[in-house]
Amino acid sequence: MLELLSQPWPWYIAGAGIALVMFLLLWFGGEFGVSGALGTMCSMCGAGKKVPFFNVNWHNQLWNVVFVFGGLVGGFIAGHWLNSGANIQISQATVQDLQALGITNFSGLAPAEIFGTDQILTLRGFIFLVIGGFLVGFGTRYAGGCTSGHAISGLSNLQLPSLIAVIGFFIGGLLMTHLLLPFLIGL
Amino acid sequence: MKLIKFFLIGILFGIILTKSEVVSWFRIQEMFRFQAFHMYGVIGTAVALGIVIVAVMKRTKFKTIYGNEVVFNPKNMSIYRYLFGGIIFGLGWALTGACPGPIFILIGNGYLAFIVVAISAVLGTLAYGAVRSKLPH
Numbered sequence: 001m002l003e004l005l006s007q008p009w010p011w012y013i014a015g016a017g018i019a020l021v022m023f024l025l026l027w028f029g030g031e032f033g034v035s036g037a038l039g040t041m042c043s044m045c046g047a048g049k050k051v052p053f054f055n056v057n058w059h060n061q062l063w064n065v066v067f068v069f070g071g072l073v074g075g076f077i078a079g080h081w082l083n084s085g086a087n088i089q090i091s092q093a094t095v096q097d098l099q100a101l102g103i104t105n106f107s108g109l110a111p112a113e114i115f116g117t118d119q120i121l122t123l124r125g126f127i128f129l130v131i132g133g134f135l136v137g138f139g140t141r142y143a144g145g146c147t148s149g150h151a152i153s154g155l156s157n158l159q160l161p162s163l164i165a166v167i168g169f170f171i172g173g174l175l176m177t178h179l180l181l182p183f184l185i186g187l
Numbered sequence: 188m189k190l191i192k193f194f195l196i197g198i199l200f201g202i203i204l205t206k207s208e209v210v211s212w213f214r215i216q217e218m219f220r221f222q223a224f225h226m227y228g229v230i231g232t233a234v235a236l237g238i239v240i241v242a243v244m245k246r247t248k249f250k251t252i253y254g255n256e257v258v259f260n261p262k263n264m265s266i267y268r269y270l271f272g273g274i275i276f277g278l279g280w281a282l283t284g285a286c287p288g289p290i291f292i293l294i295g296n297g298y299l300a301f302i303v304v305a306i307s308a309v310l311g312t313l314a315y316g317a318v319r320s321k322l323p324h
Contacts, residue, residue: 070197
């Protein structure tokens with residue numbers, strides 16, 4: 001069983017699992033939207049004293065932060081006890097594109113050349129980690145949701161605003177991938 | 188006690204997203220290059236089942252375990268905030284290869300550089316809260 005679970009899971013299992021997670025969160029009185037937890041963390045740290053946007057009763061939203069922390073523990077469990085150690089089988093075309101950009105290490109979940117801890121204090125590390133994270137936090141709160149809140153929850157509820165947001169996600173992602181990334185990886 | 192349920196669902200979420208490689212920068216690159224079906228299959232399946240789940244919940248006036256009806260608040264219609272906010276997030280998603288959930292799941296997987304990403308994401312959220320009155324919504 002552990003052997004089977006340690007293999008990569010197919011897309012339909014993952015999609016069904018994510019839908020199950022959304023269902024459980026709704027059933028238990030929450031909702032599926034991870035980026036909201038980032039705002040709750042701001043409120044918990046006392047940001048509401050300076051920025052009215054965060055002056056909310058965060059105790060009602062604590063469940064979302066707990067959910068995200070559970071995700072971290074789930075990542076630990078999967079990484080330590082359900083890990084086959086094999087490289088991710090991405091398409092050959094992607095491997096070739098990334099090799100052309102200078103990526104050589106295809107082991108693990110993210111390339112160590114960019115996301116290793118030894119990269120944190122480099123210029124490239126600053127752009128991918130600090131700027132990248134900032135854009136994720138700023139953009140998701142501006143858009144009012146991320147992949148879970150808009151692409152899954154919002155589209156499931158047939159919300160046009162969520163479709164606009166998802167189109168935005170792809171405009172930004174395509175611009176970064178095809179125009180900016182070739183330059184930034186070379187730094 | 189109430190919070191333990193959410194902690195356990197979070198663990199399930201973290202395992203699913205790790206084992207299906209959704210948290211992988213390589214998979215996100217593959218998605219934005221349209222070179223594999225994997226990510227589209229994951230999101231497509233989740234949305235297809237999600238549409239059914241939400242529709243059934245609405246029709247049956249499905250109740251939470253606390254007895255309240257599950258409410259689905261419609262999102263306010265506008266274009267600017269969703270489009271501009273979405274583009275900004277998309278730029279960050281392609282850079283880091285991670286949306287907010289995966290940032291934390293990757294830390295759990297031992298990718299400790301993502302602690303920096305997580306702190307930056309909280310600061311980005313904070314910055315939005317500080318300047319939001321000046322942005323078109």
